[in-house]
Amino acid sequence: MEAAIAIEAAGKRFGEIEALGSIDATIERGRLTGLVGPDGSGKTTLMRVLASLMMPTSGRVRVAGYDVAEAPDKIHELTGYMPQRFGLYEDLSVIENLRLYADLRWASAAGLEAIFARLLDFTQLAPFKDRLAGRLSGGMKQKLGLACALMGRPQILLLDEPSVGVDPVSRRELWKMVGDLTREGMTVVWSTAYLDEAERCESVLLLNQGRLEFLGPPADLTRRLQGRSMRIRGVDTDRRRVLSEALDLREICDGVIQGESVRVVLREGADRSALEALARAHHGRIEPVAPRFEDAFVDLVGGGPGGHSVIAEKMPEVTLPTAAAVACRDLTKRFGSFVATDSVSFEVRQGEIFGLLGPNGAGKSTTFKMLCGLLKPSSGTATVVGHDLRHATSRAKLELGYMAQKFSLYSLLSVRQNLEFFSGIYGLEGASRRARIDEMISTFELQRYLDASPDKLPLGYKQRLALACALMHRPPVLFLDEPTSGVDPITRREFWTHINGLVRRGVTVLVTTHFMDEAEYCDRVALMYRARLIALDSPDALKRRVATAQKPEPTIEDAFVALVEAEDAAQGGSG
């Protein structure tokens, strides 16, 4: 039997830009295949080629036995495709969306009601069938999108980043549903930028910068790392320092913070004696851990950056007059009758990384914006370094640096003009302003790009520039809103190297993230769910809370799911 999908030397160019290099791969029938890679790696382009919505500029692609360039109609009949953001009509109700796609895909008219009933049951959307799609939560939209793509019983199901913007609980349900489908014989291609999702796929196509880096079962890739992933536990010094020193070792190709421990990956064939010496110096011990897909990815692309942050070294030591860098008490925000943040209270100590975690719509962005003075609270108080955000907003703002999602740079200004602008709004003047700009240019190595638009910068440089702009006035408190979304793992590591360095200088960091494993970098994590704070603890303590005999080492995502489910149970499943 022919493979479900056969890709032969397929490439795709958009003018000068090569989105896909020459790719060769086959995708087997009846399997769940992950199309995995960081943002910008060419996943969506390949998905669109598979759905016959784009033609490859070279090579051939056959889907269900038909060439995508020659028989798009056949492919549209035989495949179900869910684009990013699910392709739903938000002003149509659930059942109207289903009916539309049923008609378009020619689901057999007889027994249509039975099909709807089955799909509504399968997706647990039956109670919401008359609700407008725009009013559904991210998780429900995703299930409805899946139901629409399933109309007409496609042989092949193509899901483009179905888990973006969806909370971990819904994500798990989707995995289960897709598992059921493949057991019934359907071929499913699931694209994702979350490398941890790759481990759940039966087979993986790993893309990076338009190239195919790996094809096969994910275990085959992680097996190469056997004995090279390890964890340093119980160090008596700052674990961030240990990480920084470890990353500077030649033998180490990757390292991240994992709660109280430091997780590192040895280079292939490297000797571990240097690492052992390092662990001994800090009175820690090394223990082996199971390699993860992300370890393998970083290893495959040649390892992450070193552990040094030049910017942090230039930053003077910060000491605050107050014990709490940021504090809020009964912070509440209402939009009309909708409560976005419901009496949230916490204190962030100086020099810690404090994470705000939660699914989309849980209220973390609203809380975050109130804390950095961008939104006025409906009630409750918030202070930054002792300055009340209600009365001394501008004083408080001078104490903080803010990096918004998607970097918030001005693309019509050059890199230099961006730096000048941000130094200006933070009140720097004259010689000190020039000196600070020059310092930023040299530490972040921006000389080459000074006259370019930020849009033209490579991702890593763009991130450096955004960080440079936020740090221009040397703020003691740094607010980072989804700083690493849309960023590849290597650039993310470089970013965290800077952040770790700054924190070691006494800077306080507040961060929101939807990468669950990034929560591990935090000293403490506040978990938000339905506008309320449902847990606040260190990552390790959160994980310990949900550890069971079956699962002695839960991930932070496991902890998240368990805590949310417990919260739902406590609320009696209301809402």
Next chain:
Amino acid sequence: MSEPLTRERSSRLDRRRLLALVRKETLQVVRDPSAILIAFVLPIVLLFLFAFAVSLDVRDVRLGVALEADTAEARSLAAAFAATRYFSVTPARDRRELEPLLMLGKIHGMVILPQDFDLRIGSADRGPIVQIITDATEPNTANFVSGYAEGVVSNWLAGRDTRDAEPVRLEPRFWFNPEIQSRRFLIPGAIAIVMTMIGTLLTAMVVAREWERGTMEAVMSTPASILEILLGKLMPYFGLGLLATLACALASVLLFDVPLRGSWLALLALSCSFLVPALGQGLLISALARNQFVAAQVALISGFLPALLLSGFLFEIDSMPIPIRLLTHAVAARYFVASLQTVFLAGDVWSQFLPNMLAMLTIGSIFFSIAARKTKKSLDT
């Protein structure tokens, strides 16, 4: 798995799929406040605007009349000025009384009947008998004042001469719009503007919205053909355009006192013909611009503005410079406005309608053929 290749099927038409798309679009129109706003509220606002706020008529022009000669003849002419409904007259004995009023803008002009008025009338070669001075800071009004004042004088002269037994008497008659109310030709023209908004702006925007929200991508991945997708878009907006036209026409007749001298059938036929280029243009814009902001801008500049400025709706085409006049032939609204004014004010003149409809359909088919070439069932641009 070796069926013959099925490329030609991308132009197929399936009733169930088409109906599904039309139903979806209709539901969206009904639920989308902005569509209702553009299709029904905006037209009514425009009609009110053109009916009451915009008027090209000049009324109640304040005119000073300096009666420096106190003779029966002069008084008779002064009375003729006072009698016309276009002027409200400020009488004076001396031009020096009026000059300050003109300076202050209290009057728009003045007519001076000089002391030697009788002498001037009586002279054989008959030079100018009055002096007309206008405030040219408002050129339109100034033109009107001088033109009408001259008219009053010549009318008066003609009347005076007839009294001296002249057989022929001229009396101007204005056909079709006897009171020369600009509202009567502005409102039919406004319908063309409204249809342009619905056909071009709304269509361009709703297609762009589908691109923006990613629903176009989802629909394109289904077996629906591009023809079905486009027809499913156009049919509801064609219906909406006709409904809005009907609403406008009813409002014109019932609320704004515009006569419909032609038939509803002719109006319907003309409206259908105009919707073809209007929708075609919207579709072409949406094929090129895939975001709502750009689509709206392009639709306003290439659709709304020409319909407003180059259609003969506000500005007479005959008084435009030749290059611009030539350009108006490419504007579908031009043919529609001319025919609408005819169908409302004159009646069914099919000898005018048919060539105009042909012109509109030609422009429309050009738009459609370019749009069809540019729109593929593909995300490749």
